[in-house]
Amino acid sequence: MDHFLYRNGALYAEDVAVAEIAEAVGTPFYCYSTATLERHYRLFDEALEGLDCLICYAVKANSNLAVLKTLGRLGSGADVVSEGEFRRALAAGIPGERVIFSGVGKTRQELEFALNNDVRQINVESEPELELLNEVALSLNAVAPVSMRVNPDVDAKTHEKISTGKAENKFGIAYEDAPRLYRKAAEMQGIRVVGVDMHIGSQLTDLEPYEQAYSLMRDLIERLEADGIPIPRIDLGGGLGVPYTRDNQPPPLPFDYGAMVRRVFAGMHDREFEIEPGRLIAANAGILVAKTVYVKENAGRQFLILDAAMNDLVRPALYDAWHDIDPVNEASANDTKQTYDVVGPICESGDTFAKQRLMPKIEQNDLVFFRSAGAYGAVMASEYNTRPPAPEVIVSKDRFVIARPRLTYDDMLGKDCIPEWFEEDETPQPPTDTA
Numbered sequence: 001m002d003h004f005l006y007r008n009g010a011l012y013a014e015d016v017a018v019a020e021i022a023e024a025v026g027t028p029f030y031c032y033s034t035a036t037l038e039r040h041y042r043l044f045d046e047a048l049e050g051l052d053c054l055i056c057y058a059v060k061a062n063s064n065l066a067v068l069k070t071l072g073r074l075g076s077g078a079d080v081v082s083e084g085e086f087r088r089a090l091a092a093g094i095p096g097e098r099v100i101f102s103g104v105g106k107t108r109q110e111l112e113f114a115l116n117n118d119v120r121q122i123n124v125e126s127e128p129e130l131e132l133l134n135e136v137a138l139s140l141n142a143v144a145p146v147s148m149r150v151n152p153d154v155d156a157k158t159h160e161k162i163s164t165g166k167a168e169n170k171f172g173i174a175y176e177d178a179p180r181l182y183r184k185a186a187e188m189q190g191i192r193v194v195g196v197d198m199h200i201g202s203q204l205t206d207l208e209p210y211e212q213a214y215s216l217m218r219d220l221i222e223r224l225e226a227d228g229i230p231i232p233r234i235d236l237g238g239g240l241g242v243p244y245t246r247d248n249q250p251p252p253l254p255f256d257y258g259a260m261v262r263r264v265f266a267g268m269h270d271r272e273f274e275i276e277p278g279r280l281i282a283a284n285a286g287i288l289v290a291k292t293v294y295v296k297e298n299a300g301r302q303f304l305i306l307d308a309a310m311n312d313l314v315r316p317a318l319y320d321a322w323h324d325i326d327p328v329n330e331a332s333a334n335d336t337k338q339t340y341d342v343v344g345p346i347c348e349s350g351d352t353f354a355k356q357r358l359m360p361k362i363e364q365n366d367l368v369f370f371r372s373a374g375a376y377g378a379v380m381a382s383e384y385n386t387r388p389p390a391p392e393v394i395v396s397k398d399r400f401v402i403a404r405p406r407l408t409y410d411d412m413l414g415k416d417c418i419p420e421w422f423e424e425d426e427t428p429q430p431p432t433d434t435a
């Protein structure tokens with residue numbers, strides 16, 4: 001459930017009319033709901049009740065400081081994949097002791113930053129990373145708390161671009177290789193082994209791959225402990241899917257996920273657990289609002305040309321993702337429907353949000369909104385076509401605030417630099433006709 005509902009035919013974000021925000025901020029814009037973020041966080045909290053479990057929100061899903069602050073206040077930790085995300089977590093008041101550092105390509109500088117900021121845990125993804133981390137820790141007179149991300153080689157049955165737990169993916173340490181690396185880590189002076197980690201993919205709509213992966217994880221923990229390496233922490237990763245449309249079978253609920261975790265790890269409930277949800281917390285807590293610039297007919301097809309584009313929301317172009325698109329002014333049930341291709345203005349055919357979508361009839365200048373745009377939306381925005389990315393607004397009850405303003409053209413152009421040599425060099429002359 002989210003807090004984007006119609007009241008008397010007008011869309012509201014909590015207690016604020018979305019058309020009113022559009023009036024104040026202009027379009028396109030992202031709009032996040034505090035109450036929905038909080039609700040989703042609490043769903044996980046309740047689903048894992050009874051276990052000592054830290055929810056480490058995956059910052060990459062939506063890294064706006066207002067979003068991080070909202071979750072951090074509830075006690076959330078953070079799963080970060082770069083120094084930049086680590087800095088965001090700290091800036092939002094989430095202390096290093098609640099930050100997990102993940103990712104396949106952490107640099108020396110990033111590892112130093114993590115150790116200098118009391119990182120809770122570094123999820124190591126390869127042998128060379130383990131060696132570098134040991135070296136960095138020793139040079140700082142520190143001991144790095146380490147979990148290894150183990151690749152269980154299970155099929156997460158999700159889109160190939162967001163599947164991470166197959167042997168051929170770049171992520172994690174091969175399952176068979178893990179015991180050897182754990183023994184190596186246990187002997188390193190700069191490393192303290194704290195746990196095991198897995199993250200098999202995103203937008204998982206079935207609990208079965210999780211159960212398979214977690215059973216393997218359990219076997220590995222038993223084997224490592226028989227080898228004399230205690231594993232006090234279990235990092236369950238993230239990836240639980242969200243409903244992107246009303247029409248499909250809804251994905252498993254956090255409650256059922258929690259019950260499965262308790263079952264698979266029966267007898268291990270005395271450990272510390274960690275979970276890294278991103279999408280499930282943020283996706284349905286955000287919408288993208290856009291205005292219809294033109295309704296155009298081409299060769300019998302109707303195109304809705306919006307003022308939002310793939311530079312604002314790239315998921316449809318990147319993952320063939322589906323977003324429900326609805327009018328901000330609710331259509332009545334007996335209004336005529338029309339089939340549209342919903343597109344942005346960018347000069348790429350990939351700048352298409354939906355093809356042959358049956359929708360209520362939309363007119364020029366009408367506002368529409370994309371549901372479930374709170375995760376992997378604004379964070380993936382770019383300035384392609386020198387378009388200022390959509391600003392971000394956050395609502396709480398009857399208040400709203402611009403949590404990230406729209407860039408001005410001066411902001412955008414001012415980032416480039418024209419080399420001084422153009423002033424020193426002679427201006428090239430057009431070629432003279434020698435014929």
Ligand SMILES: *Cc1c(COP(=O)(O)O)cnc(C)c1O
Nearest residue numbers: 058102202238239276277278279
């Ligand atoms: C992306 C990611 C997550 C979050 O995945 P969601 O599908 O958004 O829940 C968690 N952990 C790691 C290591 C990730 O890379």
